[in-house]
Amino acid sequence: MAKEDLPEEENPFDPRRNDALLGHEEAEKVIVDAWNSKRMHHAWLLCGPKGVGKATLAYRMARFILSGGGNNAGAGLFGEQNDGLYVDPEDPVARRIAGGGHGDLKVIERQYDDKKKRLQGEITVASVRTVGNFMSKTSAEGGWRIVIVDAADELNRNAANAILKVLEEPPANAMMILVAHHPGRLLPTIRSRCRRLNLGPLQDHQVVDLLGRYCPDMDLGARDALSGLAEGSIGRALQLHEVGGLELYTELVGIIAALPNADVAAQHKFAERFSPADKDAAFATITELMHWWLARMIRFAATGQAPREVVDGELPAMQRMAAAQPLDQWLEVWEKINELMGATRGLHLDRKQALLNAFFMLEETMRT
The missing domain is CATH 3.40.50.300 (P-loop containing nucleotide triphosphate hydrolases)
Structure with missing residues (x-):
């Protein structure tokens, strides 16, 4: 609820x-x-x-x-x-x-x-x-x-x-x-x-404890994963939980992890979910999560320090992306995707097409 x-x-x-x-x-x-x-x-x-x-x-x-x-x-x-x-x-x-x-x-x-x-x-x-x-x-x-x-x-x-x-x-x-x-x-x-x-970010175990209080039916694995997505913010963790953010993130990572061998059908099915007019909050969440994932990948490419793996498969995907192109290429793609998502929200453009274009940009960059 x-x-x-x-x-x-x-x-x-x-x-x-x-x-x-x-x-x-x-x-x-x-x-x-x-x-x-x-x-x-x-x-x-x-x-x-x-x-x-x-x-x-x-x-x-x-x-x-x-x-x-x-x-x-x-x-x-x-x-x-x-x-x-x-x-x-x-x-x-x-x-x-x-x-x-x-x-x-x-x-x-x-x-x-x-x-x-x-x-x-x-x-x-x-x-x-x-x-x-x-x-x-x-x-x-x-x-x-x-x-x-x-x-x-x-x-x-x-x-x-x-x-x-x-x-x-x-x-x-x-x-x-x-x-x-x-x-x-x-x-x-x-x-x-x-x-x-x-007031600084909370520690992961504190977010997990608070999620247990607010969402007593949530299992420990989901609470732990949400704490990773939340980066010390119980407010963000609860917000993500309300819109199914962990499930969205898991699907997003699965699609990105398949690149450059794109599963086009899976991409279309995923992007279609955000087309209805009442999916503003869900679209804002998925664009935020995509932005966050790419920022972590770029940070990993720049520093070599592996981030915490929130869901299975995201670290190998980051490693493949980081190795595929120089850092400046990924920074350019990150900026283009952010601009695309911002324009889509601000100008009420086709959300499904925006997400498909973002996946295509990632795929083409990996293939180049």
């Missing part, structure tokens, strides 16, 4: 109610130490790759602070004692945050566009116009006022300037938590006014 099909109160992936965070104990300690020393900064910038737990940490901070310091003696993810930011999910504050009904927490994120039937591409100034007024009000429950911006690198210029104005004159007992996948896109003046915490 995909996460969007779950009833909201049962969705374990939503950081508003997710109490599972692994691998970022040092970041939590920094926050707890600041709280205990009464030196909480008015603005925090949580940086790192997508899907590693930044938003989850932001909501853990909010639960902790709005509950007056959390439940430090509570149990952690797997029953261990936890002196971090843990707050019992049944705590009244945690329940109100999970339901979006806490009066001292405001969340800024991209809004849904009813006309285009999708999320807006950026956070607009209309979404942040009330932030200053919200933060300057007296707390509804006598504590802090908190604003979470997820993600701050999605703010457009006017929205970013509105956020900056609040950061320049922070009210007392008010905090802004900015989540950023690409902090370099933020205004330098915003970055300079925040205390920055960098």
